Amino acid sequence: MNKTRAVYPGSFDPITNGHIDIIKRAGFLFGNLTVAVIDNPSKKCYFSKKERMFMIRKSIGEAGIKGVTVDSFRGLLVDYLRKTGQNIVIRGLRAVSDFDYEFQMALMNRKLYGKIETVFLMTDAKFAYLSSSLVREVARLGGDVRCLVPKVVAKKIKKLK
């Protein structure tokens, strides 16, 4: 079995079906995948770190995905990678509009830590429009997000104000 380790970092505020799609795809390529939730005070998130990690764990379970660890990190991603002895970063791409930011981030990370390889995985076309911020907005305005996010998220997000 392929035991290569990889890290899928992000805000996951909250996790969506698009993230789940990327986790599944990464799981096919890397036998040892960690979903790493950012916990930087400067990065304002709607859900707490604890809530985001809980929703990821529960969603992964609901989707029947095995062999994925959920962790969190503070500070620079490269420091987390160094500390955990890893060098492969997974990022999902939805559309060309994601590319500029992702390209910058990948090159900056490589500048900070030369061993890093960022692997971009294309999301399924049906999730190309999906983002955590849009999901929060739709939920806040009373829209139905059940087809956009895992069950646990749909339940929790109902209470959004």
Ligand code: PNS
């Ligand atoms: O889901 P997001 O918000 O697009 O994820 C962005 C994330 C968390 C991967 C990125 O902001 C990050 O790695 N932050 C940690 C701080 C850091 O290392 N910054 C330099 C990256 S160029």
